[in-house]
Amino acid sequence: MSLQCGLVGLPNAGKSTLFNALTSLRVPVEKYPFSTVEPNVGVITLKDTRLERAAVVAGCSRVTHAWVRFVDIAGLVAGASRGEGLGNRFLAHIREMDALIHVVRAFKAGDVPHPLGQVDPLRDIELINTELYLADLQTVDKQIMKSSKLSKGGGREEKEFLAALEDLRAALARGVSPDTHEAKQAANSLNLLSCKPRLYLLNAGEEDLESNQKAWQEVLNLAASEGSRILIMAASLEEELKRLPVDEQQEMRHVYGMQENGLELLVREAYRLLNLITFFTVKGEEAKAWTAPANTRARQGAGKVHSDMERGFIKAEVISWEGLVEAGSLARAREKGLVRIEGKDYPLQDGDVVLFHFRP
Ligand SMILES: Nc1nc2c(ncn2[C@@H]2O[C@H](COP(=O)(O)OP(=O)(O)OP(=O)(O)O)[C@@H](O)[C@H]2O)c(=O)[nH]1
Ligand SMILES: [Mg+2]
Structure with missing residues (x-):
């Protein structure tokens, strides 16, 4: 398993520009x-x-290495859920994603028309979020129809699910996230878009990167109030930089006052948003990275590699990657007592190198 992210936003927000910058396509x-x-x-x-x-x-x-899959879809507009613009038919492509990256236009560029006339990040965010809620409402309504038929002749389980769906519908209609455990579970089972972890990417003009951050304060406030993460980036600049040799890239970043590669930062933020860690296995010829939710236990981690390894789990030998590199070899690390033996409940840490032992 790795990570899948869907890009959403208004037309001309810069989704495909970001997609190209990320993927080099x-x-x-x-x-x-x-x-x-x-x-x-x-x-x-x-x-x-x-x-x-x-x-x-x-x-x-x-x-x-681990990987991330990005899906870039058509721009959403007001009324997308009712079939305006290209409609919401493309939303189906991002239902399976782990997280959404909401690209918000902040760059001015007069020659690029904004579908609503003026650049206004906060309004655009609210518009897209409303469309996601409305699309979800349709999904829930369809499921309520199906479930009410089933629950008529059905047992307790069907009736409880229907009640959870109705709670969920009420929450969505108010534009808030569901609060009961059952409604949350129902939302997960339907892969609702508005319940997915969300990262706002404020696509700024390169000329604004240093100077204009105050102007975006209200967007920063909104993200903070929702507990969403937010990044400010110039997608088209990142796309141009990516085509340069590495040393020139660094020089240019310096000129623009950018401390980091925006694309690497984006992926790191996505990992943080989803609370993911990376652990490594080194077995025979192959060294491999694995992505897992924080707090994954050693035995579940083994299951990522192979289901047999989870079933027959005996123990894990664990060393931090730095420890291994410092020791110079696995044999030397073992001699020095740096390789620990951990049981099935050990919570894997970011950067652990793990050798699983199991009964086949
Ligand atoms: N100045 C400036 N222009 C940008 C930036 N990002 C995108 N653009 C321009 O905005 C226009 C639209 O960009 P796209 O990446 O095609 O936008 P999109 O969100 O994929 O649009 P749709 O596919 O129509 O939904 C293009 O002309 C880009 O060159 C940016 O950071 N700065
Ligand atoms: Mg596009």
């Missing part, structure tokens, strides 16, 4: 709205130098 980016019709799908590998260094020391010749 070249899907069309145009000044007119709805330049994307069919969804674009791209996968990036998360080159992790920790894993590469651990692989050298463990004598692995093959390195398999």
Whole structure:
């Protein structure tokens, strides 16, 4: 398992520009709205130098990094849920995603029309969020219809599910997240968009990166009040920088006062948003990165590698990647007592190198 993110936003917000910057693909980016019709799908590998260094020391010749899948869809507009614009038919493509990246236009660029005339990030955020709620409401209504038929002749379970759906519907109609456990579970089972973890990406003009952050205070406040994460980035600048040699990229970032590679930052934020960690296995020729929710126990972690390993789990040998690199080899790390033996309930840590022992 790795991570899947769907890009949402208004037409011309810069979704495809960001998609290209992330994936190094070249899907069309145009000044007119709805330049994307069919969804674009791209996968990036998360080159992790920790894993590469651990692989050298463990004598692995093959390195398999974790990956993230991005899906770029058509822009949403007001009324999308009722079939305006390209409608919500593309929303189906992002229902399976782990998180949504909501691209919000903050760049001015007079030659790129804004579908509502003026640039207004807060209004755009509210508009898109409303469309997501409305799309979810339709999904829930459809399910309520199905479930009421089933619950007529059905047992307790069907009736309870129907009650949960009705709670969920009431919450959505008020534009809030469900609060009962049952309603939350129902929301999860329907893959509702408005309940997915969300990251706002304020797509700023490069000229605004340093100077204008105060102007976005209300957007920052909104994200804080929702507990969503937010990043400010210039998608088109990132896209241009990505095509330069690495040393020139760094020089240019310095000129723009950017401390970090915006794309790496985005992926890191997505991991943080979903509370994910990465652990490593070094077995035979292959060193491999695995993505798991924080607090995953050693035995569940083994199950990510292979279901047999979870079933027959005996113990895990664990060392931090730094510890391994410092020791210079696994054998030396063991001699020095740096490799710990952990049981099934050990919570795996970000950067752990793990050797699972199991009964086949
Ligand atoms: N100045 C500036 N222009 C940008 C930026 N990001 C995107 N653009 C321009 O805005 C226009 C629309 O960008 P796209 O990436 O196609 O937007 P989209 O969100 O994919 O649009 P749809 O596919 O129509 O929904 C293009 O002309 C881009 O070059 C930015 O950060 N700064
Ligand atoms: Mg597009």
